[in-house]
Amino acid sequence: MLSPIRDEAPDRTSDENQSPAQRPYPQQHGSSPSGTFISPARHHRRIPSINRTPVKETLNASLEYDDEDDSGQGMRINQYILKQEIGRGSFGAVHLAVDQQNPDNQYAVKEISKSRLRKKDQANLLRQPPGARRGGGGFHLNRRSVSDITRAQELSNPLYLIREEIAILKKLDHQNVVSLIEVLDDPEGDSFYMVLEWCAKGVIMKVDLDRSADPYPEEQCRLWFRDMILGIEYLHSQGIVHRDIKPDNLLLTSDDVLKIVDFGVSEMFEKDAPMRTAKFAGSPAFLPPELCKVGHGDVDGRAADIWSMGVTLYCLLFGRLPFSHHVLVDLYNAIQEDLIQLPTDIDPDLSDLLHQLLQKDPERRITMKDLRNHAWVTRSGSDPLLSEEDNTTEFIPPTKDELDTAITKSIGNFMAVVRAVRKLKRLTLGRSRNTKPTKEENHPVRSQNAPVDQPGNYQQQLNAAGVNTEISLDGLAHALPTIHCDGEGLLQESQAPSIGLNTMDGETEGAEEWANEKLESHLEN
Numbered sequence: 120m121l122s123p124i125r126d127e128a129p130d131r132t133s134d135e136n137q138s139p140a141q142r143p144y145p146q147q148h149g150s151s152p153s154g155t156f157i158s159p160a161r162h163h164r165r166i167p168s169i170n171r172t173p174v175k176e177t178l179n180a181s182l183e184y185d186d187e188d189d190s191g192q193g194m195r196i197n198q199y200i201l202k203q204e205i206g207r208g209s210f211g212a213v214h215l216a217v218d219q220q221n222p223d224n225q226y227a228v229k230e231i232s233k234s235r236l237r238k239k240d241q242a243n244l245l246r247q248p249p250g251a252r253r254g255g256g257g258f259h260l261n262r263r264s265v266s267d268i269t270r271a272q273e274l275s276n277p278l279y280l281i282r283e284e285i286a287i288l289k290k291l292d293h294q295n296v297v298s299l300i301e302v303l304d305d306p307e308g309d310s311f312y313m314v315l316e317w318c319a320k321g322v323i324m325k326v327d328l329d330r331s332a333d334p335y336p337e338e339q340c341r342l343w344f345r346d347m348i349l350g351i352e353y354l355h356s357q358g359i360v361h362r363d364i365k366p367d368n369l370l371l372t373s374d375d376v377l378k379i380v381d382f383g384v385s386e387m388f389e390k391d392a393p394m395r396t397a398k399f400a401g402s403p404a405f406l407p408p409e410l411c412k413v414g415h416g417d418v419d420g421r422a423a424d425i426w427s428m429g430v431t432l433y434c435l436l437f438g439r440l441p442f443s444h445h446v447l448v449d450l451y452n453a454i455q456e457d458l459i460q461l462p463t464d465i466d467p468d469l470s471d472l473l474h475q476l477l478q479k480d481p482e483r484r485i486t487m488k489d490l491r492n493h494a495w496v497t498r499s500g501s502d503p504l505l506s507e508e509d510n511t512t513e514f515i516p517p518t519k520d521e522l523d524t525a526i527t528k529s530i531g532n533f534m535a536v537v538r539a540v541r542k543l544k545r546l547t548l549g550r551s552r553n554t555k556p557t558k559e560e561n562h563p564v565r566s567q568n569a570p571v572d573q574p575g576n577y578q579q580q581l582n583a584a585g586v587n588t589e590i591s592l593d594g595l596a597h598a599l600p601t602i603h604c605d606g607e608g609l610l611q612e613s614q615a616p617s618i619g620l621n622t623m624d625g626e627t628e629g630a631e632e633w634a635n636e637k638l639e640s641h642l643e644n
């Protein structure tokens with residue numbers, strides 16, 4: 120049941136009489152003010168992350184000061200040159216960084232002070248009953264007892280202090296969740312560093328108890344809310360409850376893709392576990408009513424995230440918090456008891472959604488399944504989101520279109536070679552285009568009699584056969600080492616990453632089989 124809507128408009132700091140949709144679009148957020156928003160491709164199919172490689176852990180990083188650097192910072196951690204500071208969290212600064220070898224590659228490098236982390240760790244420890252978990256980050260990993268963890272482990276590897284956050288980020292691979300690239304420890308210093316995917320437009324909105332912001336147009340909010348749904352649905356499917364969803368933890372890339380960040384208070388559960396938790400964590404203004412009660416006991420972590428999504432959506436739409444009091448007790452009371460205020464001219468679908476998200480009773484709050492199909496989210500069904508199954512699946516095989524349109528240069532090269540192999544076989548075997556080759560012939564590069572096994576020879580053979588391969592020598596040299604002709608298979612596992620296969624499932628395992636299948640179907644077509 121919907122809670123009643125108050126007639127008065129919310130108290131805003133500016134443009135009191137305008138509905139959010141009428142307000143001027145805040146240019147600093149960088150999208151078209153007036154254009155019709157078209158639901159982006161990522162809402163209709165999962166885009167595999169092209170450059171996803173396993174997260175590196177570097178325990179012997181060195182911090183160098185470069186006196187000649189004119190960026191104002193003059194610092195380098197291994198290959199990362201630190202540029203300007205872009206923000207500050209409770210454990211240190213965040214810098215824009217570039218790769219020394221390839222300055223076009225930009226990253227966000229988050230510094231984490233070991234001493235501050237240890238202090239927080241100890242404070243947490245003191246607050247917990249005997250036998251409870253220890254360790255940093257505030258996680259509750261798999262709800263297992265970790266009493267066997269020794270101080271020696273912590274001392275031997277300081278990354279241990281944020282092991283759960285690293286574990287979570289390592290596990291995740293989704294277009295709406297920030298990627299962790301590397302974690303580095305400088306054994307000589309007080310800091311370690313997390314190298315994250317760079318989100319050029321930064322925090323989506325700065326709003327808190329003391330601050331309001333320019334609201335976004337409703338359609339822009341709908342698109343970002345859809346990103347949020349996909350990201351959080353994926354997290355939940357991985358057994359992760361974020362626990363701190365708020366505009367501060369949503370960043371935008373240069374092309375306006377929303378990324379969820381900061382897993383500092385997240386909890387990870389066994390897959391398919393009920394995800395219930397008694398932990399009190401998150402930012403007060405975004406806490407659900409069930410966590411604002413004294414002695415609240417276990418609550419459903421997913422429903423808690425959904426409430427915070429509601430508060431966040433409210434902020435994006437109206438530029439202010441729905442419940443706002445400086446005294447914590449008053450804030451918690453308001454969250455538990457006050458009705459939300461909405462403008463009278465609001466789209467009824469949006470009003471319905473906000474009431475369902477900010478439903479005080481977690482048992483009656485909208486579920487993710489209903490949320491993804493809600494009329495406001497899908498424009499009454501005319502703009503559906505990609506299916507839950509596609510969104511939460513671990514391994515996304517590329518579509519034929521994705522392969523053929525050469526998502527990456529190297530996949531393009533690979534497919535060009537496949538086409539060339541096919542042409543060459545047809546010519547050397549004197550087969551017509553329509554004759555179906557035998558199975559043995561169908562695997563030219565696997566065949567014992569394959570024409571060549573060296574890139575140079577191969578090029579010669581192609582040329583001798585008069586094949587116009589459309590492949591530059593560079594391309595061939597790049598792609599061919601991934602193919603060998605000894606009857607063992609198509610790809611040398613170690614080289615699979617060079618054609619981007621590891622990006623399909625985060626590992627090279629299965630790449631050979633995948634490539635064989637792809638080649639086979641290409642040869643048959």
Ligand SMILES: Nc1ncnc2c1ncn2[C@@H]1O[C@H](COP(=O)(O)OP(=O)(O)OP(=O)(O)O)[C@@H](O)[C@H]1O
Binds near residue numbers: 227368383
């Ligand atoms: N990947 C990123 N890309 C771009 N900017 C980032 C990125 N990560 C963080 N930032 C910027 O740095 C600021 C601080 O981030 P950080 O995660 O340290 O702070 P925080 O969210 O307050 O964290 P904490 O909970 O640790 O205090 C963010 O508000 C944001 O402006």
